[in-house]
Amino acid sequence: MTIDDTHPLNAQVFWVDQKTCLRPMLAPNLYDVSKRLMRVAKLPLRVFEIGACFRKESEGRSHLREFTMLNLVEWGTPEAERIDRLKTLGDLVLQAAGIQSYRFEREHSAIYGDGLDIVSPEGLELASTSMGPHPLDDAWKITGTWVGIGFGFGLERLLMYREKAQGIHRFSKSIAYLDGARLNIK
Ligand code: ATP
Ligand code: MG
Secondary structure (H helix, E strand, O other), X not given: OOOOOOOHHHHHOEEOOOOOEEOOOOHHHHHHHHHHHOOOOOXXXXXXXXXXXXXXXXXXXXXXXXXXXXXXXXXXXXXXXXXXHHHHHHHXXXXXXXXXXXXXXXXXXXXXXXXXXXXXXXXXXXXXXOEEOOHHHHHHOOOOOEEEEEEEEEHXXXXXXXOOOOOOHHHOOOOOEEOOEEOOOO
């Protein structure tokens, strides 16, 4: 995904051995699954995945080292409709999550270039989005227009925001909390 060992983001990856790491994002798998599905499916093709992501973060109030990402992509979106489509898909997910107040903001990503972020009125990032064609598509042997790969929502981040909580940790998968309750109360 263009992040080589000289890039600062490389320091966030949990390496298991020289060739294996815990995945920091779902995008590589979405590319891989999409490439296979495109052999049999017609466009537009829509794929989503919900799964764990791992990043070495400093663990502030809105960051976890293991979090749950919802990532989605739509292949074959007409080029002129991409921004509107990103907004429609963003609205769909946030309404389903019970979140009403947010805005879309232009953002530049190290991996995907220009895209749209979804942020709360206080400036908390709820999701990042991107669109293609993109130079990375070649490496996955995919051509055409798309929206979404890297359209990532952190589900614990959404919960923290919706519940107006001070920190993300009570929403994480952890041995100290289950369903938001502390397990280590004496
Ligand atoms: P941030 O700027 O908040 O660190 P990011 O831009 O590095 O996030 P992305 O790669 O865009 O994160 O990930 C997509 C979404 O996943 C974010 O918008 C956020 O909702 C969520 N997310 C990212 N990192 C974390 C984390 N460490 N803990 C919880 N959720 C996260
Ligand atoms: Mg982001």
